[in-house]
Amino acid sequence: MAETLTLHEDPRSGNCYKIRLTAALLGLPLATRAYDIMQGETRTPAFLARVNANGRIPVLQIGDGAGARFLPESNAACWYLAHGSHLIPADRFGEADCLRWMFFEQYNHEPNVATLRFWLRFVGEANLSPEQRAQIMPKRAGGEAALRLIDEHLAAHAFFCGAGVTLADIALFAYTHVAGEGGFGLGDYPHVRAWIARVQALPGFVAMD
């Protein structure tokens, strides 16, 4: 790959970690540039104008200088990196099924499991707004439902889309393996725990921190 790859990230973010893990499993060199989202560093005029008008990380930068292109959304950035690799199923149904789990992750899993981790570990429960506090119980229930669903799926599958790791596993691993930091115990999800160990044993695996 001729073009340099730079990840604009906050190292504490599981969404950013997905991209680092994808690059690591594929052996792709990836530069990083760190921002502190707690200090609003992704909401500056310069960031909004050049990197991401949505004010969020991660963003994958492809190339340098005036011709650089920017790709927000963690799962889209993983998709770019994994193009043509074994991390995306080669058949039509498998490719769509891999995306199915990645959309599930962003809609049903991340807003519950990752948000509670962010609130409880990084913001602190005492600092939450009343609107956020009212969301703790619904997000707890939504997160448990998502974990239960993936546990049932993993009871019959080594990885999400069959026998080998794909981006679906990477997307769901990022926040599942640190779900405890959001108060989600994995004791009731033995198949999730076994799958976490399988992902951690992959050649090239890198840990989050």
Add this chain to the structure above:
Amino acid sequence: MAETLTLHEDPRSGNCYKIRLTAALLGLPLATRAYDIMQGETRTPAFLARVNANGRIPVLQIGDGAGARFLPESNAACWYLAHGSHLIPADRFGEADCLRWMFFEQYNHEPNVATLRFWLRFVGEANLSPEQRAQIMPKRAGGEAALRLIDEHLAAHAFFCGAGVTLADIALFAYTHVAGEGGFGLGDYPHVRAWIARVQALPGFVAMD
């Protein structure tokens, strides 16, 4: 395509409409089976066991009988249908950028714009729980931010990923064109309004109802 395609849907759902619109623009025959989500018809044991353990529509069914395969998640179902067509950019960056907008839609747009439409038009404000009521203002702000962001992007682009329609447009059109039903006026978003007219003028376009 040899295998029959059946959409398990609630016709009022914009997520289901995305799949019907994709099939229409591609000229693909698509059978439908309707469920009433207000009556819990996607939470029955039979539905959970066979169609989608997540208890949600849409689900795209590919094939019939014992060999049928099921694909939940609206954007993944669209991806399956559009495989190899002009609705998915052919280049590596374009394909990932198309997914970038589809993930944005599911994370930043749908949970705000579509949820308020569902609550206000179908559930009724008087029937909302206190937790839901506390979410109206944050979802209003989140939805306006999403609409503002796409308006700014469309100021410089005829469609989301360049000169022609892709799945990014279909994903974002579904709930944007009925945002008014959730109390979102499009008066401040002239580029969104012009883009809606461009989508509605596409050959093969079908309306939601």
